[in-house]
Amino acid sequence: MNKNYFEILRAGINSTFQDLGRSNLYHIGIPFSGAMDKRNYLLANKLTGNDHNHPVIEFAYQGPHLKYNGDKINIVITGDVSFKIKNGDNLIDGECYQSFILENGDELDIISTNKSVYGYLAISGTFDLKFQWSSCSTNTKAKIGSNNGEKLADNQKIKIKEINNNFVNRKLNYVNTKIENIRVIKGTNFNYFSEEGKKIFFKNEFKVSKLSDRMGMRLEGKKIENIVDTNIRSEGLIKGVIQVPADGNPIIMLSDHGTIGGYPKIGVVVSADYDKLVQLTPGSTIKFQEVDLNSAETLFKLYDLETQNLISQI
Amino acid sequence: MIKNISNLGDAALYCDFGKEVNKDINTQVIKYFKTIQKKNIAGVNNIIPSYNKLIISFDLKKINFNKLKKVIDNIEIIKGDSIQNKKFEIPVCCEKEFSLDIKRLEEKLKMKEEKIYESFFEKEFFCYMTGFIAGMPFLGDLDENLRAKRLDTPRVKVPKGSIGLTEQFANIYTFESPGGWNIIGNTPLNIFDSTKEKEPNLINPGDLVTFKRITKENYQNYHE
Numbered sequence: 001m002n003k004n005y006f007e008i009l010r011a012g013i014n015s016t017f018q019d020l021g022r023s024n025l026y027h028i029g030i031p032f033s034g035a036m037d038k039r040n041y042l043l044a045n046k047l048t049g050n051d052h053n054h055p056v057i058e059f060a061y062q063g064p065h066l067k068y069n070g071d072k073i074n075i076v077i078t079g080d081v082s083f084k085i086k087n088g089d090n091l092i093d094g095e096c097y098q099s100f101i102l103e104n105g106d107e108l109d110i111i112s113t114n115k116s117v118y119g120y121l122a123i124s125g126t127f128d129l130k131f132q133w134s135s136c137s138t139n140t141k142a143k144i145g146s147n148n149g150e151k152l153a154d155n156q157k158i159k160i161k162e163i164n165n166n167f168v169n170r171k172l173n174y175v176n177t178k179i180e181n182i183r184v185i186k187g188t189n190f191n192y193f194s195e196e197g198k199k200i201f202f203k204n205e206f207k208v209s210k211l212s213d214r215m216g217m218r219l220e221g222k223k224i225e226n227i228v229d230t231n232i233r234s235e236g237l238i239k240g241v242i243q244v245p246a247d248g249n250p251i252i253m254l255s256d257h258g259t260i261g262g263y264p265k266i267g268v269v270v271s272a273d274y275d276k277l278v279q280l281t282p283g284s285t286i287k288f289q290e291v292d293l294n295s296a297e298t299l300f301k302l303y304d305l306e307t308q309n310l311i312s313q314i
Numbered sequence: 315m316i317k318n319i320s321n322l323g324d325a326a327l328y329c330d331f332g333k334e335v336n337k338d339i340n341t342q343v344i345k346y347f348k349t350i351q352k353k354n355i356a357g358v359n360n361i362i363p364s365y366n367k368l369i370i371s372f373d374l375k376k377i378n379f380n381k382l383k384k385v386i387d388n389i390e391i392i393k394g395d396s397i398q399n400k401k402f403e404i405p406v407c408c409e410k411e412f413s414l415d416i417k418r419l420e421e422k423l424k425m426k427e428e429k430i431y432e433s434f435f436e437k438e439f440f441c442y443m444t445g446f447i448a449g450m451p452f453l454g455d456l457d458e459n460l461r462a463k464r465l466d467t468p469r470v471k472v473p474k475g476s477i478g479l480t481e482q483f484a485n486i487y488t489f490e491s492p493g494g495w496n497i498i499g500n501t502p503l504n505i506f507d508s509t510k511e512k513e514p515n516l517i518n519p520g521d522l523v524t525f526k527r528i529t530k531e532n533y534q535n536y537h538e
Contacts, residue, residue, distance in 0.1 A: 026361070026371075027360070027443075028445070028449060028518075029444050029445035029448035029449050029515075030514075032359075141447070141491075142447065143489070143508070233333075233364070233365050233367075234365065235362075237362075237369075238325070238326050258445070260445040268322055268323025269323070271324050296323070296324035297379075
């Protein structure tokens with residue numbers, strides 16, 4: 001019986017269920033999807049006592065306003081997020097990376113992410129969700145995943161299948177840092193661009209455009225001139241690839257991207273910088289910095305070690 | 315054969331089979347794809363075949379470029395092992411409401427509508443790859459005289475089931491999506507079904523496809 005549920009008073013801008021995503025499906029046109037900022041996703045689950053591949057609600061900018069009905073439950077929010085909990089007449093200011101107990105009738109109002117894009121809501125329990133290819137991750141473009149492949153809507157109910165009677169108060173001292181320098185490895189079509197274009201790519205600043213979402217981040221800056229061909233034969237894409245179409249403005253492929261593309265690849269964002277990259281809000285400026293494969297591998301090891309250290313502190 | 319393997323970022327191998335696009339090269343790509351898929355190499359999380367490239371992405375926590383490159387360099391593709399081609403006949407209705415760009419194509423190709431359809435419907439197509447959107451098949455090759463460029467301004471919404479042409483290829487929009495291909499008809503057949511997890515795609519790389527013209531009445535009463 002689903003006697004425990006959230007009622008959605010306001011769904012927020014782009015609130016979806018996410019976990020670690022799905023693999024080995026690119027060849028049929030299905031990308032990874034999954035939580036955009038993996039570190040904050042993993043921390044949310046660890047703070048609620050869940051295993052590492054457990055569905056959470058990801059929200060962007062403005063999160064959902066939820067009313068809780070049921071037995072008491074622990075919740076955690078990660079990211080850089082302002083939220084309030086309403087318990088009767090008490091209005092409590094929420095703090096990220098700290099568990100809170102919700103009781104029957106309490107309201108959780110996730111007001112906004114601060115100078116960042118994504119935040120995560122995890123519960124000490126299990127949402128009642130449909131999985132596709134072993135993942136709940138919602139891909140709204142392909143209509144795949146939980147909630148019929150749609151983002152959460154107003155007045156909907158979010159059912160909870162199970163609550164872990166785990167009311168340990170967990171807390172982590174962690175502050176998200178922002179980066180402006182995104183490290184990249186040169187792409188397979190780097191030589192399609194003029195010397196001037198290559199210089200612009202590594203020396204100039206680019207602005208994150210409003211037309212950015214879970215599929216891709218569009219950038220605006222000085223035009224990167226292509227001297228070979230503005231199209232290539234369509235071929236596979238992966239997360240982090242930076243394509244430059246004819247207009248000369250780079251687009252970075254993010255978790256829900258199309259699996260095949262026909263624009264030249266000028267570079268690929270290193271794995272170590274992906275979590276920080278996706279948190280850059282429209283209007284932020286970024287600069288690309290070239291690194292080689294060895295350095296990229298070391299950077300990833302360090303970043304992953306840092307994540308593991310944070311997890312082990314919980 | 316793979317001509318060169320390079321890294322695409324820090325978590326993918328880029329296997330280059332050359333510049334040409336033809337069935338033979340693509341068949342090689344598909345053979346590699348199937349062999350690597352069967353090997354279940356630890357850490358590999360996606361293998362993406364296309365016309366003449368194969369991209370293999372991996373989990374950097376489990377394997378890295380140099381280690382995986384060694385495995386791929388030494389992989390043996392069984393000779394003479396032909397890929398299994400399934401054959402499909404896709405019903406297409408070409409009524410005005412579905413053939414959004416046929417007039418444009420008449421102008422671009424300087425050919426009469428009937429001639430375009432005649433040439434299109436007598437062709438047997440080969441599926442080079444699927445993707446961009448889930449299940450979309452990239453089919454080739456169109457005769458030289460049917461090859462046209464993409465629309466100057468792509469449509470924001472191409473209806474589900476639309477059959478599009480561009481350059482030497484035809485494709486099918488598996489669901490409503492933005493797109494810039496020249497639309498000549500629509501199929502009532504469901505090409506992608508996310509509820510069939512084992513085989514969501516009707517058409518897979520290596521399959522052979524022909525199109526069959528149907529009337530509007532057939533289209534409306536179509537049951538799979």
